[in-house]
Amino acid sequence: xxSGVPYETRMHTTxxxxxxxxxxxxxxxxxxxxTNDGPVHALANIDLEVGxxxxxxxxxxxxxxxxxxxxxxxxxxxxxDGSITVNGVTPEEARLTRAYGYVFQAAALYPWxxxxxxxxxxxxxxxxxxxxxxxxxxxxxxxxxxxGFEKKYPWALSGGMQQRASIARALAVEPDLLLMxxxxxxxxxxxxxxxxxxLLKLWEKTKKTVVFVxxxxxxxxxxxxxxxxxxxxxxxxxxxxxxxxxxxxxLDIRETPEFLAIAHRVREGxxxxxxxxxxx
Amino acid sequence: MATGNDxxxxxxxxxxxxxxxxxxxxxxxxxxxLNTPFQRDTYERAKVENVSFVxxxxxxxxxxxxxxxxxxxxxxxxxxxxxKKKITSKRSLIFHSWITLSTALLGFVMGxxxxxxxxISIINNRALDKSLMPWIIASQTIPILAIAPxxxxxxxxIGIQGLxxxxxxxxxxxxxxxxxxxxxxxxxxxxxxxxxxxxxxxxSWQTLWKLRMPSAMPFLFTSMKVAIAIAMxxxxxxxxxxxxxxxxxxxxxxxxxxxxxxxxWSALVMASILAAxxxxxxxxxxxxxxRRMGMLA
Numbered sequence: 001x002x003s004g005v006p007y008e009t010r011m012h013t014t015x016x017x018x019x020x021x022x023x024x025x026x027x028x029x030x031x032x033x034x035t036n037d038g039p040v041h042a043l044a045n046i047d048l049e050v051g052x053x054x055x056x057x058x059x060x061x062x063x064x065x066x067x068x069x070x071x072x073x074x075x076x077x078x079x080x081d082g083s084i085t086v087n088g089v090t091p092e093e094a095r096l097t098r099a100y101g102y103v104f105q106a107a108a109l110y111p112w113x114x115x116x117x118x119x120x121x122x123x124x125x126x127x128x129x130x131x132x133x134x135x136x137x138x139x140x141x142x143x144x145x146x147x148g149f150e151k152k153y154p155w156a157l158s159g160g161m162q163q164r165a166s167i168a169r170a171l172a173v174e175p176d177l178l179l180m181x182x183x184x185x186x187x188x189x190x191x192x193x194x195x196x197x198x199l200l201k202l203w204e205k206t207k208k209t210v211v212f213v214x215x216x217x218x219x220x221x222x223x224x225x226x227x228x229x230x231x232x233x234x235x236x237x238x239x240x241x242x243x244x245x246x247x248x249x250x251l252d253i254r255e256t257p258e259f260l261a262i263a264h265r266v267r268e269g270x271x272x273x274x275x276x277x278x279x280x
Numbered sequence: 281m282a283t284g285n286d287x288x289x290x291x292x293x294x295x296x297x298x299x300x301x302x303x304x305x306x307x308x309x310x311x312x313x314l315n316t317p318f319q320r321d322t323y324e325r326a327k328v329e330n331v332s333f334v335x336x337x338x339x340x341x342x343x344x345x346x347x348x349x350x351x352x353x354x355x356x357x358x359x360x361x362x363x364k365k366k367i368t369s370k371r372s373l374i375f376h377s378w379i380t381l382s383t384a385l386l387g388f389v390m391g392x393x394x395x396x397x398x399x400i401s402i403i404n405n406r407a408l409d410k411s412l413m414p415w416i417i418a419s420q421t422i423p424i425l426a427i428a429p430x431x432x433x434x435x436x437x438i439g440i441q442g443l444x445x446x447x448x449x450x451x452x453x454x455x456x457x458x459x460x461x462x463x464x465x466x467x468x469x470x471x472x473x474x475x476x477x478x479x480x481x482x483x484s485w486q487t488l489w490k491l492r493m494p495s496a497m498p499f500l501f502t503s504m505k506v507a508i509a510i511a512m513x514x515x516x517x518x519x520x521x522x523x524x525x526x527x528x529x530x531x532x533x534x535x536x537x538x539x540x541x542x543x544x545w546s547a548l549v550m551a552s553i554l555a556a557x558x559x560x561x562x563x564x565x566x567x568x569x570x571r572r573m574g575m576l577a
Binding site for chain 1: 472473475476477478480481482486494573575
């Protein structure tokens with residue numbers, strides 16, 4: 001709380017900070033919630049840059065502001081200080097042009113809509129023609145391996161399949177930016193591993209920029225090109241690790257020394273950021 | 281699967297039958313007990329003595345104007361006034377039931393629509409939430425028996441007659457549960473579901489139609505079950521101050537003028553059968569709609 005700005009918040013995730021290909025750029029971003037117990041510093045002095053095509057993970061313990069930061073990018077929360085641009089414009093303008101797809105921790109499928117109609121939901125709101133909608137629904141369900149489940153209702157699908165459907169729904173908008181808030185957090189490890197691999201393939205195929213919130217170190221290291229280590233009270237960026245793992249990865253890579261070295265650095269960052277301390 | 285369903289049906293029917301039987305037995309006992317004083321007076325006046333118990337019981341269950349008519353008297357009265365009378369006759373219970381039923385249905389439809397419109401206004405406007413809700417609640421604290429004649433008289437004086445003034449009383453009662461239930465229902469979507477709409481830059485109408493309304497359906501039907509039952513009450517109450525012209529309420533009033541307890545009870549039974557049937561229809565539509573929406577497995 002007292003020191004305020006940690007030592008490494010100036011780090012940028014792209015080699016050339018002024019690069020015009022940066023998708024997200026924040027400058028001294030802060031967000032303070034006023035509560036009955038006094039102000040809560042959810043985010044303090046966040047400087048971050050996400051380049052086009054990056055896969056960036058926010059990792060940290062609960063209360064470190066990783067979800068809040070994602071929600072600020074999505075214009076679901078408003079910062080109280082500092083500035084942020086998404087695609088060079090304000091988050092609100094980006095949201096109004098549907099610049100991103102958002103995947104929630106819970107699949108958030110509407111229970112009265114079939115899988116196909118759930119994926120079609122944003123397309124209906126965008127006012128696309130029925131033909132265009134059907135085409136996009138078909139294409140994106142195929143992309144997440146859910147072809148054949150169009151007519152099923154969400155309750156008939158497993159948790160992993162529901163989350164894949166919600167990813168298809170986010171992709172159907174055809175955004176360049178995908179914001180994912182612990183999308184696999186509620187799934188068991190076996191399903192999670194499988195979906196991680198699928199997500200990576202999807203990212204390879206679609207060349208999208210992904211911002212991914214997680215509290216799993218292996219997941220963050222396996223998926224990301226850049227790992228943003230965050231620490232709580234106040235929520236801030238403690239370290240940004242650029243991964244030198246090849247883009248084309250399989251789950252086996254988790255046994256390699258390179259992988260373990262990065263995982264170690266993440267863990268060290270979390271420890272130094274007091275993430276493992278017991279606090280009231 | 282068929283046997284499974286049959287078993288379940290039997291399981292569901294038995295408790296109901298048991299309760300109905302218990303009520304009928306209790307009703308007969310109460311009828312004998314309550315009609316005994318009048319029967320004793322009758323015997324005394326006729327100087328009849330040494331009446332056997334069986335004769336006494338039979339007589340108490342066959343009085344013309346009993347304090348409490350026996351179930352079979354009510355049933356035969358209903359049979360006489362439905363099957364044996366022309367529907368157009370003023371003595372036909374079907375004629376009177378239809379008048380009450382159509383009033384209740386018209387009032388229920390108007391009340392449901394009014395309730396939905398009010399709920400939508402309230403959730404879309406903070407000022408309306410603060411200003412309207414207290415009045416909606418206050419409206420229900422006024423005794424309907426006090427306000428019903430006023431509504432009839434006032435509307436009559438400006439030339440509105442017939443079904444409509446009575447239906448307004450049903451509306452007055454039935455809009456309330458719908459408005460309250462729908463406010464709750466329209467606010468029921470989870471945060472992630474509403475956030476999703478925000479990320480799509482959906483208009484408030486789109487959010488209403490594609491998220492809030494479907495979410496509110498279970499709440500709407502629960503409210504409508506209450507609303508349709510009290511719409512019947514409203515229709516009957518609305519018929520009382522109209523000078524007992526027609527309808528189940530008129531039958532009740534006429535019956536009490538002339539001490540025709542059997543007529544009163546047959547109208548009462550008819551009203552409750554109608555109300556139960558209406559609630560059952562709403563429940564059925566509820567199941568059909570939710571199944572169509574994929575919300576019932």
